[in-house]
Amino acid sequence: MAKLSFIAGFGAGYVLGAKAGRERYEQIRRAYHHAKDDPRLQSxxxxxxxxxxxxxxxxKTRLGSETGTTR
Structure with a gap:
């Protein structure tokens, strides 16, 4: 799950950064790190x-109980 979030964030940052230039990319990166460290978001x-x-x-429990009853 964390790997997928990282890849999605990296991809979005790369695309937006490439289109808007380095300054905007750095702004987006700072906002991401600020949000990532927010305790409300962590909660x-x-x-x-x-x-x-x-x-x-x-x-998993349902699948286990269903497969057990059919045999």
Missing amino acids: AAGMAQARADAAVSSV
């Missing part, structure tokens, strides 16, 4: 990760 990301983990666990 939201943690809650989203916990929900995703719970959903994956639930699906």
